[in-house]
Amino acid sequence: MSLSETDRIERQILLRVPRSRVWRALTDPVEFGTWFGVKVGGTFAPGARVRGQITHKGYEHVTWDITIERMEPERVFSWRWHPYAVEPGVDYSAEPATLVVFELEEVAGGTLLTVVESGFDDVSLARRAQAYRMNGEGWTAQMGSIERYVATAA
Amino acid sequence: MSIVRLTEGARVTRQSVTKHLHVLAGAGLVRSTRVGRDHIWEIEPRRLGEAQRWLDHIAGQWDEALGRLKKSLED
Numbered sequence: 001m002s003l004s005e006t007d008r009i010e011r012q013i014l015l016r017v018p019r020s021r022v023w024r025a026l027t028d029p030v031e032f033g034t035w036f037g038v039k040v041g042g043t044f045a046p047g048a049r050v051r052g053q054i055t056h057k058g059y060e061h062v063t064w065d066i067t068i069e070r071m072e073p074e075r076v077f078s079w080r081w082h083p084y085a086v087e088p089g090v091d092y093s094a095e096p097a098t099l100v101v102f103e104l105e106e107v108a109g110g111t112l113l114t115v116v117e118s119g120f121d122d123v124s125l126a127r128r129a130q131a132y133r134m135n136g137e138g139w140t141a142q143m144g145s146i147e148r149y150v151a152t153a154a
Numbered sequence: 155m156s157i158v159r160l161t162e163g164a165r166v167t168r169q170s171v172t173k174h175l176h177v178l179a180g181a182g183l184v185r186s187t188r189v190g191r192d193h194i195w196e197i198e199p200r201r202l203g204e205a206q207r208w209l210d211h212i213a214g215q216w217d218e219a220l221g222r223l224k225k226s227l228e229d
Binding site for chain 1: 205206209212213216217219220221222223224225226227228
């Protein structure tokens with residue numbers, strides 16, 4: 001496994017609307033929350049820590065917690081978070097966070113949006129495996145918990 | 155492979171490699187077998203496969219979120 005295969009996720013999508021429209025959908029907290037699935041408490045600004053409540057049915061108790069890095073209008077929007085912060089009572093603040101970077105590019109037909117999430121290798125393999133076995137029921141059960149969480153957090 | 159091989163060319167001490175290997179062993183990600191005086195360490199491929207599946211799962215969640223974004227903008 002090369003570093004790039006395990007350390008990052010990259011996805012792209014063509015959106016048939018102008019770049020300014022996409023930027024608004026990403027950085028207006030109300031608009032963002034509607035498609036992402038979170039009720040955001042606050043506004044997005046570089047350096048800001050923003051929290052919210054997941055709105056997906058059945059998971060309204062899950063808190064969403066990000067620290068914004070860059071906001072370059074209509075070009076780049078990025079934040080850090082813990083996508084694996086699923087266990088109650090565990091303090092994840094000392095753990096390495098992953099970085100999410102949205103990039104917008106004007107192309108024929110609309111806007112090309114790229115999202116890259118990276119830093120997974122810094123989340124130690126041991127920490128992940130430990131988290132997955134916390135219930136004592138093994139990987140399968142914990143994968144289910146993480147599955148439910150990421151299904152709502154994304 | 156042995157600790158000696160693992161640390162060859164790397165800027166880490168044998169102690170730190172050993173320490174990390176024991177943590178990984180505790181998590182079931184590597185195992186060791188005694189061969190004479192040495193411990194030979196091997197990756198547990200099934201566990202690493204599970205870690206990769208987790209990554210694939212998060213990627214799938216991004217696909218769904220981007221799908222919702224596209225639908226909200228284009229419909």
